């Protein structure tokens with residue numbers, strides 16, 4: 373089920389929680405408002421009906437029991453704002469509806485102090501209070517706040533969108549490189565930002581990718597003994613095993629996608645992808661197998677050895 377479907381299900385079954393985080397690239401505010409409108413609709417049948425007193429008040433933007441807040445001119449949601457318009461207001465019972473909805477747009481711009489103040493209300497919400505937090509990047513919300521909320525992801529950020537947001541925090545970084553971090557982080561901008569933190573003359577992720585490309589490009593043409601030597605050389609990344617496998621998976625994913633005529637993520641190494649594109653999609657599965665082996669606590673070296681022997685077509 374998508375986030376929106378799960379929400380719809382909850383609304384229809386009357387199992388609405390007190391606090392939600394809507395996160396994703398866009399449409400979070402729309403979804404939050406639709407949820408509030410549905411919840412407050414006075415019609416017994418299909419909700420939201422669009423014609424009852426509540427729906428009409430909602431559409432006019434003047435529903436007395438809906439409070440919408442967002443960032444101020446400093447582009448943050450301050451502690452004072454949350455204290456005055458949410459926490460203090462939540463003590464006042466609804467005017468006409470059974471619920472009172474608080475919609476916080478760009479809730480990821482709440483300062484940590486604001487989040488801590490909101491947290492107390494989320495921990496002990498009034499029985500009629502519904503708190504709908506909209507966020508592009510839910511990673512910016514405190515774990516304590518997130519743990520109090522049902523999380524609805526609208527759609528994960530696309531690699532392009534995530535790369536664009538990363539560019540706002542790392543101006544000057546070439547787009548191809550930003551796309552690499554965005555693809556590795558699966559749309560999480562904070563994760564992409566952390567991955568793009570330089571460690572020495574290049575980031576750890578780029579250093580690992582260089583090593584992956586240097587060791588895998590010709591792997592089908594070397595002996596099994598040579599493959600085992602190369603596998604051993606990957607031990608320096610033992611503590612970053614997940615990242616290493618993510619980078620390998622991304623490499624083979626791009627090769628397979630390029631071959632199929634789709635959109636590659638790592639546009640910064642397009643030439644290399646073009647040269648290697650004939651390598652089959654099986655390699656993606658071999659990397660996934662290795663990931664599963666690591667989760668099952670098989671040792672790092674053995675996992676990498678088996679993986680590389682498969683990539684080199686020495687075993688199947």
Ligand SMILES: [Zn+2]
Pocket residue numbers: 412413414415420421422423424425426427428
């Ligand atoms: Zn209605």
